[in-house]
Amino acid sequence: MGGDIDSITYNGGDFLDTRGAPLHYYCMTRIRYFGPLTELTGTNEEHLKITFPLTVGELRGALEQQHPALAAESFRIAVDAVIRDTDTTLSAAGEVACLPAFAGG
């Protein structure tokens, strides 16, 4: 971050500045909540300003800042319809889904 940026390259993961350092950038990101999480957050979905890149664990932290009640909940996070591990780094996310234990059938 900081300094003049002459060019930005894209390595398929992070966006990089001329020194090869990852650029941080934010996107208004669609966040969806399911099951009991809809009550804890008071919504089925919302758009939050998320700064990328970040890990799934950091994303969860950002969601907990917005909704402190999430901190006590067990749920998995799917990004663009795929459940991701906590340490996965995200350079972008079209849709984030917060999924507590499934209860179909």
Next chain:
Amino acid sequence: MSIFVDGGVDIAMVAHAVTELNRDRRVGGQNLFVGQVRADKHPEGVVTGIEFTAHREMADAAVSAFLKRIVGHDHVEPVGDATAHSGDNSGTALPRVFIRHGLGLIPVGASPLFIAVGTERRDEAFRLCREILEALKSEAPIYGKELLDSEGHKWKVNQ
């Protein structure tokens, strides 16, 4: 093909699947599972219905993935009324699989889930139907809000 239907599973869908499988001369056994909303008694009240929601795109993708793993293909057959049938089934992959899950409010006694499997022999029909059912419960992001006669609610937890 999405497994989801609005409201409960119509018994005509079950009749259609049975009829469709009856017409398939390769099939020697059908196994059906029809889930039903039960009037569970909780300390907070008695269940009067369940309101189902899902991440539909993810749930359908999960169904496709577990069918490939369990059955060997991911073709979920269409279900219409009992008079609609394809006639010649020889080009349809065996085992044949029908799955439907309801969304929205489904009252006690109505059915949120229907699975039918048609196979050559009975052992496979029993096994596949059970495995599909368990995979659906554990791998598809579907949620149920149990509505109670006390006008409260409780989130369904699979046992």
